[in-house]
Amino acid sequence: MSQYFLPTMKENPAEAQIVSHRLMLRAGLIRQTSAGIYAWLPLGFRVLKNIERIVREEQDRSGAQEVLMPTIQSADLWRESGRYDAYGAEMLRIKDRHDREMLYGPTNEEVITVLFRDGVKSYRDLPRNLYHIQWKFRDEVRPRFGVMRGREFLMKDNYSFDIDKKGAIHSYNKMFVTYLRTFARMGLKAIPMRADTGPIGGDLSHEFIVLADTGESAVFCHKGLVDKDILSRKIDYDSDLQPIVNEWTSLYAATDDMHDKAAFEEIPEGERLSARGIEVGHIFYFGTQYSAPMKAVVAGPGGEQITVEMGSYGIGVSRLVGGIIEASHDEAGIVWPEAVAPFKVAIVNLKPDDGAVSGACQKLYDGLAAKGIEALHDDRDLRPGAKFADMDLIGIPWQVIVGPKGVSAGKAEVKDRKTGQREEVPFDQVVQRFG
Amino acid sequence: MSQYFLPTMKENPAEAQIVSHRLMLRAGLIRQTSAGIYAWLPLGFRVLKNIERIVREEQDRSGAQEVLMPTIQSADLWRESGRYDAYGAEMLRIKDRHDREMLYGPTNEEVITVLFRDGVKSYRDLPRNLYHIQWKFRDEVRPRFGVMRGREFLMKDNYSFDIDKKGAIHSYNKMFVTYLRTFARMGLKAIPMRADTGPIGGDLSHEFIVLADTGESAVFCHKGLVDKDILSRKIDYDSDLQPIVNEWTSLYAATDDMHDKAAFEEIPEGERLSARGIEVGHIFYFGTQYSAPMKAVVAGPGGEQITVEMGSYGIGVSRLVGGIIEASHDEAGIVWPEAVAPFKVAIVNLKPDDGAVSGACQKLYDGLAAKGIEALHDDRDLRPGAKFADMDLIGIPWQVIVGPKGVSAGKAEVKDRKTGQREEVPFDQVVQRFG
Incomplete structure (x- = not known):
């Protein structure tokens, strides 16, 4: 430690409003280099890598394949999907030396759809699930809460491609179960909650919410969800996963925007849980929303053109470092779960x-x-x-x-x-x- | 393989002028997403990760500590060092939503100097050597040769901080030896050559050059350098490494810009090697060039302020994928050295x-x-x-x-x-x- 770059701080830094931000600065995990942009010091980097490793292992286990897309994308791609003008000021727009319009990717539906479209031509090559773990940028108007709402952040995002809706729902269910396992391995209780699909679009979506007193938003669920355990199950990702998904979704769970007070109050009072939560993952099934305008089609068995069905799935890797601290700390500091601890x-x-x-x-x-x-x-x-x-x-x-x-x-x-x-x-x- | 995203191509792609670019496209390692910007498909990603792993292991072995700096930096930092206006059109300059001037880091001397300055206050905490492996951007006017001269590229860069010149030279020598080991482990013959310091500055610098018939520049060296073997040596990084460095630098080796025809011709003709080479690493000792203007000082034993001595060290991680192919291929395709092969x-x-x-x-x-x-x-x-x-x-x-x-x-x-x-x-x- 006498030779380790680990600058701890005794005092609480004035700019940090929430406990994870304070503790990450004090424990020498990160330093801010610009508003909402952080450098990871050795101790924080080790935690980030441990989280990344668990995410990767569970993606690989599910059969997803790792790729790596660049951070800088062409604006033209986003014009193809129709999102370029719609995306708003959170997109960091850039002009290169030849005045071409570029952007720092906030997400990768467009790029992955082009890679898929160019590389996959036949129904025999489906399904496919491609993921990457890469830095993203969202130009938040008021970045705050440290890595919980930073501008440059590390995200695992993946994208599934299927021949039909049935296949796409199976891909969605695979990620649903993968996410349960991923967060459980990090020592977190993450509860899937029916969610709004927002700017990604589509009609089926769940957020994975970690319960923490200091969470950013109110959540409501059945207490039974807190005690459910996925890690003791043997999962065969090729089998029908709907029964497992149903087990988790049949009990009430909703974020504030999707909350149905009447339905919640049907739960016996002692079983109701009103808490605060932090979103650490979000999964979407959105069918042909990108594949149709971007012409991601494959040849079917009879040579007919089939527009593929897609879903996308995100985990906030850098955000999780803050989320885990929010869920696991005491008066004296951080209490790392062993699986993500910088040292055991x-x-x-x-x-x-x-x-x-x-x-x-x-x-x-x-x-x-x-x-x-x-x-x-x-x-x-x-x-x-x-x-x-x-x-x-x-x-x-x-x-x-x-x-x-x-x-x-x-x-x-x-x-x-x-x-x-x-x-x-x-x-x-x-x-x-x-x- | 029937389930693997590996789109190979039979024909040579018209846009690829050099063999590594052709083979990387044909073997399904990469796809271009914008001029000079590439996505890594599963097979290419595996090679990239293997190279990154070897680089990391050798950095760790030498005692360097891994951090991770963000890709987006503030222009103000570069004004502190005096490089902002000097850097030219290769720097991708960005304005965020609040019209603040930002940039996509082409290198990290400024950011690391600030992190060091804020975190290290005493001579007792020296030496320090911090590295990271992160994406960089250089807005090349005419990107070409695939990942060999792309715009977005993955680089390992590190930075050493010492109390005096003697310490700084030892840090430099550590990286000199580390680089010899790193490239040798990848199956490469990489020869250190005295180099010009260019825009980084300083007065001591070596490039590490891989010999390949298709190399980008002419190089000249003593044949004896090709046969030298570092991996069989036992290295103690705390010992004096100057004798090893001298062994490699006492024989003639120079790139085109530093070539001294008269000195080269003093070598017996049979021992002279005129060849072509690819730069895969570059190391610099530049003293107080950044620490003086940016006030990176520590308190000495008597409380006096000492401006630290610095060096920086880069390896082109994504460029190496192309470099290894240039050095190792035949008519039929790529011949991966085992250490970096996507599969054994x-x-x-x-x-x-x-x-x-x-x-x-x-x-x-x-x-x-x-x-x-x-x-x-x-x-x-x-x-x-x-x-x-x-x-x-x-x-x-x-x-x-x-x-x-x-x-x-x-x-x-x-x-x-x-x-x-x-x-x-x-x-x-x-x-x-x-x-």
Whole structure:
């Protein structure tokens, strides 16, 4: 840690209005470089990469294929779909040196439709589901809340292409289940809620909402949804997923705009949950809304031209870093779920200038590394109190505290960041405890 | 492969002037979405990720720390360094909705200097070396040669901060050696050549040049440099690296602009190499060129203010995909070095509608997957000739060819893409051959 670029702050930064923004600045995860635009420092970058990895693994598991589309797009493409003039001031419009109209992509329906149209010609090549994880830009009039409503943000977006509506709904259901798994793996309770389709269009859409007291909007749902568990299920993505989707959608859940007070009050009062939530994912089925104007067609079995049915699916990867903190923090700082934590273990060296203490810490560090467990060794020349405060602030799940007394007794103190519980553990058992 | 988004082309695309551009389009690695801007399809994306992974591993090995800076920067930052007006038309200049002047970063000296200045205050926190792998934009007047001279491109850039020149030269040497290792791991012969510092500035600089007949510029060097091997050395990055750097720099090597004909002709004629090359990396030591105007100072041991010494280091990650193809291809297509290949093994199923053949292929595929070996199974309903042509085109290092005759005899044919050598291998020995 003495060699790590991790500038923490004791004071709350004045510009940060919400807890995740405050904690991300204080814990040295990010720094703002322009309004609503952030640089990710090493600790924040590790969290971002962990979230990205989980998103990628679950996309791959579902059979989606990864591509990478550029950030800068041609305005002409958006004229083909009819969205260029409609999109409004949130689109960052650019002229290049030859005065050609370009834009920084806020989403990728147009680009992916062109790639599909040029590359896929036959019904035999369907279905297809292509995803990418790429930076987007939306020129928010008043960017705020740190990475929760920034202008440049990292998003996973994917796009499904099917021969008919039945296939498209299956693709939609695959992503519905994939999203349940993705958020659950991050330690989040994310509840799918029927949503408005907004500027993307279409007639079937769900938002995935993380419950957090500090959430941006009011949400209403049946309490039973909070306790449902997807990770214990065995999922076969080629099987009919409608029963699983029905299980999650048959209970009431709606965001403020879609809320039906009468329907909500039919739920027994003790089962009703009025809460606040943060949107972390959004899925859409929109049929031929883009494929028809952009002529994304394939030849059917009899040679006939079939306009493909599409859906699109987004996860706010950088937004999730803030969302997870909103859902998991306490007075002292961040409490990272293990799956996304920047390090699993922190070694708190209480006396770096004591050779025996530093030797014991180094031995633990090497032992953990040998097992592939990532640890951060706080070898800074600071008072124990300052170290404890920083450790609680940055929220690494396990703290292994090593001081002169412990070294004499052959023991370290292991602290669980979440519960605060402490336990003395003999040095030779520390590593296997995290194995 | 029947389910994989891999649109190959038989004909040479008219717009592609150089071999890597032609092969990248034909092998379905990329598609152009605007002039000089490309989307990466699944096969190309896998190569890009492999290159990125090697770059990252070698950066981490050297002790550099990964961050991620945004693509969109404020013009004000570039006014601080004095480069905003000087940079010229290659900089993509943008106005946001509030008419603030922004730009798409072509490089990141300014942003990193601000992050460093705000986060590091004491000489005790030096040295630091921060890197990121992020998309850049240079608005080339005439983009061409595919990803070799595109407008939006992926670059690894890093920045070192030291207390004095001696430290800065050590940081420079670390990157010199890191680059030798990085390119060698990709199967490339990359030769460091003394270079002009250009718009970055400074007084010490090397380009890393890959030799390829189709290279963009003439280069001149001592033949001995081609045979030098870095990967067999044990490197301790904390030790003095000057002897290794001297070994590589004591032999003559220069690009066209730095060429000294008289010095070159002092080399015995048989040892002279006049060739063509492709720049894949560039390193700079530029002292206080940015830290002085931007006031990146730290407190020294006596409390005095010390302006830090900096260097910057770039690798063209997306450009390398083209560079590797320029250096490694034949008449039939790409010949991927194993370390960057999109898949290590291709299974060529000669009769997908024959249950025994497809069963044998699936068994091989599962056996390879169980060992963590990535394979592409060509189960498409195509003539063998078309499959062989596609396989040679996409250049996967090993082809395992399975047909009805082989299945009867219990054997597959294993073809080495590079040498063209074929060998019959009993089915039960195929997997362990690649383990």
